[in-house]
Amino acid sequence: MSELRRRRRASSTASLSSNSAASSHSSDPDLRPASPAASSFSALLSTPPSVLRVFLVLVAFRLLNALTVRTFFQPDEFYQSLEPAWQAAFGESHAPWITWEWRHQLRSSLHPLLFTAVYSTANLLARLLRLSPAWQAELLIAGPKIVQAIIAAAGDLYTWRLACYVYNPLSQEAWAALALTVVSPWQWFCSTRTLSNCLETSLTVAALCQWPWEWSSGPSTTTGSDEPEIKVQTNEEQPDGDSLTRFRRCLLLAAVACILRPTNILVWMVLAGVLLYRNDWPRRAILVREALLCGSLVLSVSATADRFFYGFWTFPPFRFLYFNLAQSLAVFYGQNDWHYYVSQGLPLLLTTVLPFTIFGLYRSLSQPTAGAFNKLQASVQVQLASVCFIMPLALSLISHKEVRFIYPLLPSLHVLTAPTLAKFFGPAVTTGSGRYFPRRLILSFLLLANVFIAFYTTVIHASGPLAVLSYLRGQRQLHGSSNIADPSQSGITAGFLMPCHSTPWRSHLVYPTINAWALSCEPPVGLNASEKAEYLDEADQFYADPDKFLRANMVGGLRRFPRRPTYNDYRRPRQLPTEYQSTSPHEWPDYLVFFAQLEPTLRSLLRFSSYKECHRTWNTAWHDDWRRRGDIVVWCMDPQEQGSDLQRQRESRDRRFDDILQTIKGSVAGMGKQSSPRPWSSLFSGPSRPWSWSLPWQHRRRTTIFGIELPSWMTPSSKTSKWLSSWKLPSWEEWDRRLNDRANWA
Structure with missing residues (x-):
């Protein structure tokens, strides 16, 4: 671990301890003793979390998420990933639907090859277990969902880790960022789908966690006006091994994300521009060298995979830009207004936290470099906010727009929203004061709204x-x-x-x-x-x-x-x-x-x-x-097949309607011969037959009370038969069905 990171961690721990001590000695008369729930939450904040434990919980959560999604979102979820993967795994004889993008080599094969391995593994497992065809089909459908759930859980984990880097690992802001990504309706709706944008989002936030932010923060950082200055290595110094290793990992992940979605390069153009601007030529030479080495490695792997997948050498990113920009074929699938990402894209991504995000972006760009955050943390927030502004602005120049094109920005937006959310709702969660009761109501309403949106979009709408x-x-x-x-x-x-x-x-x-x-x-x-x-x-x-x-x-x-x-x-x-x-x-x-x-x-x-x-x-x-x-x-x-339940239900309704007509005719004819105290009872007495006082069990029929058949041992005797006959009423469903039939007949 570098000296800078050790000093930052020690400073963060000391700051957190001093803040906790200050809050514990607060003499605010409006504050009441914390409730048990608030005490447990405070204990959670003060306990160093286990990364592995957090990841396993997120995997279990996203598995539940993936296996409960029952709705249709975008065709690319299937036709740009699963269909070509099916062809690679089982061959063309199964007739998968291969769209024009794959016939013209516009897409990288890395994403489908991931699911090709999933299909092959699932098929082998089904054969070894000798599953029935129905279970084989369910396993082949569930396999990609399980893998995508793990990818989504990794994206959630790195969102939390990025917040830990930007703020303090044990701060409320870091936990608020994790809570935001967990309760986000868009994440529940989209993160476990097999879209290339979902994998791109997880790769982007993982790469951001590895980005050498200290290299682009200026010659030094300060922890505040009252704290001693923490020196960062100067531009003339060579980068330490830990920072260089992280930078290489970042470049590899970013290169894969750009291969999957060429528009992802917009994120790294902004960050790389800041990095090059704030460093001298020796450091710039190192950055360019590492970028060329890592980029060449990823391009070589991608080209080899494309050669294996397509059967000849091709370069999908170039063909993607040529077809969509030079020939403007993207316009064929729809055009949107220039303000689409502001008026629709960001509201769909953020839903109920949009007001907090707007304030968080303003705070990130306007905050001073000293105070609650040191210079390095302020610099990271400014750069993330700049990416969140520049990428939608650049994509707005393209006629065809979709909300999933800016999906890779959502983790960064959650990180920037976290301080505003923690400041507004933090006291309402960590203390038991009654003065924060309105905020608790607002928080409860927002959570219920998120649950409703997530349930409706993943279970009901377009199911x-x-x-x-x-x-x-x-x-x-x-x-x-x-x-x-x-x-x-x-x-x-x-x-x-x-x-x-x-x-x-x-x-x-x-x-x-x-x-x-x-x-x-x-x-x-x-x-x-x-x-x-x-x-x-x-x-x-x-x-x-x-x-x-x-x-x-x-x-x-x-x-x-x-x-x-x-x-x-x-x-x-x-x-x-x-x-x-x-x-x-x-x-x-x-x-x-x-x-x-x-x-x-x-x-x-x-x-x-x-x-x-x-x-x-x-x-x-x-x-x-x-x-x-x-x-x-x-x-x-x-x-x-046409005599299915629906058809049989309609035919049964028609027969019941005819029975009612026959019963009415029989009742009218019987009234001319003998009087009855309740002539209307024959209307609900079952199948049509001449008027008679004979009881149901005298014809060896089972007695029903409110539509429920009684067993034989409960058959009434002659003494109680007259009492039971007066209580024989149809069920509520029968009442409703017959009244509807009468209305239709009228």
């Missing part, structure tokens, strides 16, 4: 895409073979009339015996400006005119439909998944999947087909894309 693929896997288990890996075996077929990439693909279909096709959205690669202006992809063509599209792009158009599913029609030739997916025009599938807003259109176009609804799953209550609104509906042509 249909994953649920419908789970349904298709279940149908394949009913109608397919028991071999999970042989694409030539019998299975099912599915077609997705949805905007492109609305659901995951082979990473969640899993079985190669699920032959599927979907509407594509290839960008206008190689077209001129006029051709790009008139270009419509396959999904746009369908939604512009569904009638015309189905007539031109489906086998038989809208006149010839198959009458039986493929798994019941042995005369139809069996196609391999790759052939079925790429064949045009498309085959009419066994299962047709679409959003509910398209249901009236398809009901009109397919009225002469054998398609009927067989499954419906909730998706979302609202959506910014009108094409994705409503439930996700599955139509099939198998009559047995």
Whole structure:
């Protein structure tokens, strides 16, 4: 450990002890004795934490996070990582969906190769344990989530460690930064997804922890106006071994992050500019030398991996910049206002702590170098705040914007927010004074709001895409073979009339015996400006005119439909998944999947087909894309599947309605012959039959009380039969259902 770090730790410990002593001797009459919870919290702050213990707790937390996410966020979560990884692990015969970016070598193979190893390991484990096909599928789906949970936990850990470096390891600010990343709704929603931005974020904050901040803090640092000056090594001195080792680790992590996402270089351009500006030429030469060595090493590994993945030499970062900047293909996927990151990006990242973050950024840029923080700590905060301003500003110049592009800034924003949050809520947590009761209420409200946002976005909103693929896997288990890996075996077929990439693909279909096709959205690669202006992809063509599209792009158009599913029609030739997916025009599938807003259109176009609804799953209550609104509906042509629970429920309701009509007619006819004290009771007495005083158990039927059947030993005798008959009422569900039927009939 360097002399500087030892002195900083000793100074931090002394400062913390003096602050604790000062607070313990405070004579504020409004302060009451701390509550047990506050005492335990204070003890936590005064106890040196175990890094390994904190990491294990974070891993357990993120595993729970990853395995409970049930919603769809971005197609890149699957199509830029899991689909190419599936192809590398199992081959093209499984028909993964490979997007145009991979066909034109725009993406680095390092990220998919990570999940390729995960898939291979999970597949080997499933074979060794001899798991059933259903359990094999669940293991292959859960494997990437588990790995990403560990990566997310590492990001949380390094956020806390960066806060420990910027402030003091045992300070409230450091614990506040850890609490912020743990309770962040965005972190719960996004950090465990297999997006390259999530790995980029963890790599960035880990690299920031290794960055030699003392080299860019000036010739010396001070701990305050009343404390002696702590000297830092001058520019003429060579860097010590510990700082140089940390710098090399930082460069390696930063280089990998830039390979994954070239826009990450904006972070390091700001920090490197400060570092070069505040050092002389000998130190600059060392910095350039180390950057070239570490960058060359990472580029060599990446180029070798790309050669293995693509089959030829290529350089994805250059092709990424060429296609997205020179050809402006990113605009094809949407344009945003110049203020998107200010008006939408940062509010989505920070949610309830946005006001505290704004004040924290202002405080970091305007605070004096002396006082509560020494010069080095103030310098680190200024540099982090500068990165948080410059990166969104630079990305705002690009037309296509997404909130996940600035996701790597979130750990730094949490670190800069921590002092403001600790100052405002710290006394309310560590003391039992009643004067801080309003702040406790505010804190409770913010925590409840975070929990609600996290739950809604990860369990409810846009939950249909994953649920419908789970349904298709279940149908394949009913109608397919028991071999999970042989694409030539019998299975099912599915077609997705949805905007492109609305659901995951082979990473969640899993079985190669699920032959599927979907509407594509290839960008206008190689077209001129006029051709790009008139270009419509396959999904746009369908939604512009569904009638015309189905007539031109489906086998038989809208006149010839198959009458039986493929798994019941042995005369139809069996196609391999790759052939079925790429064949045009498309085959009419066994299962047709679409959003509910398209249901009236398809009901009109397919009225002469054998398609009927067989499954419906909730998706979302609202959506910014009108094409994705409503439930996700599955139509099939198998009559047995169409007689599902939903269909049987409707048929049962119709039969009950007919029974009610017959009962009413019988009651009216019986009233002309004999009087009854309660003629209306026959309306709820069950199946229709002539009016009679015969009791249910006289016909060997079991007695029900409020819709609950009684066992035989509780069958009443003749003495109590009249008493029980007066208490025989239908259940609440039966009341509600029959009243609805009466309303519909009226």
